[in-house]
Amino acid sequence: MRHRLALALLALFPAAPALAGDWLDLSQHRWSFVAEGGATFTPNVDISGAHQSNATNGWHTVAPDLRAEAWLTAPGALWLGIVAQPLNADFRATLTNPISLNGQTLQKGQPATLNFQFPSIRATANYPVWSEGGMELRLGGSLIARYASNTLKSGANRFQINNVLGLPLLDVEAHAALGGPWSALIRLDGLPAENGTGVLDGFAGVRYDFESGQALEVGTRAFYGGYVPNTTNQLNNRVWFQSVVARLVF
Numbered sequence: 001m002r003h004r005l006a007l008a009l010l011a012l013f014p015a016a017p018a019l020a021g022d023w024l025d026l027s028q029h030r031w032s033f034v035a036e037g038g039a040t041f042t043p044n045v046d047i048s049g050a051h052q053s054n055a056t057n058g059w060h061t062v063a064p065d066l067r068a069e070a071w072l073t074a075p076g077a078l079w080l081g082i083v084a085q086p087l088n089a090d091f092r093a094t095l096t097n098p099i100s101l102n103g104q105t106l107q108k109g110q111p112a113t114l115n116f117q118f119p120s121i122r123a124t125a126n127y128p129v130w131s132e133g134g135m136e137l138r139l140g141g142s143l144i145a146r147y148a149s150n151t152l153k154s155g156a157n158r159f160q161i162n163n164v165l166g167l168p169l170l171d172v173e174a175h176a177a178l179g180g181p182w183s184a185l186i187r188l189d190g191l192p193a194e195n196g197t198g199v200l201d202g203f204a205g206v207r208y209d210f211e212s213g214q215a216l217e218v219g220t221r222a223f224y225g226g227y228v229p230n231t232t233n234q235l236n237n238r239v240w241f242q243s244v245v246a247r248l249v250f
Contacts, residue, residue, distance in 0.1 A: 029074040036067035038245030046238040055099035063089040065243040087118040101159045112154035118225045120146035134177030142169040161235045181209040196238045200224040217247035
């Protein structure tokens with residue numbers, strides 16, 4: 001089972017041929033699972049038509065943060081993981097600029113609602129590249145498949161755009177022992193892209209390891225999802241989420 005999952009995950013990465021031999025020795029690896037929950041705030045929402053100004057400037061909402069992960073890990077070795085994250089946020093405010101799509105226009109000042117959905121699943125592999133004095137740096141890559149849906153409504157008018165996209169991401173993870181069962185950690189998956197199209201997902205927090213083998217992580221998560229085609233039949237969207245989360249590792 002372990003070897004079949006490892007081969008399936010590594011087949012997703014262009015660097016898979018290099019991750020052979022001892023890297024695929026999973027005899028000392030064990031499964032762990034993560035359940036994350038928290039609250040998400042949107043500091044910035046940018047929805048616009050092609051080459052238009054942001055029609056949702058200053059819109060905010062609070063939504064639940066939910067996330068599930070499964071990891072196959074061992075100290076000082078290759079880590080493999082799968083992450084699933086539903087993301088759904090509803091907004092209600094007044095349009096701050098006109099927005100046009102497919103020949104229809106919603107005017108500035110109209111009350112409107114926005115439903116933003118961005119569920120995703122990703123596969124990750126990383127490996128330690130540096131370790132010293134209770135600190136470790138891991139580098140790797142992820143492949144994310146995400147579905148994006150934007151539904152903007154005002155009165156009888158309704159703009160809805162759906163798309164599916166797969167992206168490779170750079171994965172960076174760092175740990176630092178703080179003494180006793182405490183440690184600090186940073187995790188980042190991201191893809192810098194032109195014109196705001198891309199994904200950035202980062203977590204920073206502290207971890208407490210229980211004697212039972214479980215752990216609790218508490219911190220903040222920043223998430224950005226953007227798709228900016230700048231075409232007359234698509235909505236440009238750039239949305240930032242900031243979350244406070246707790247993560248149970250078992």
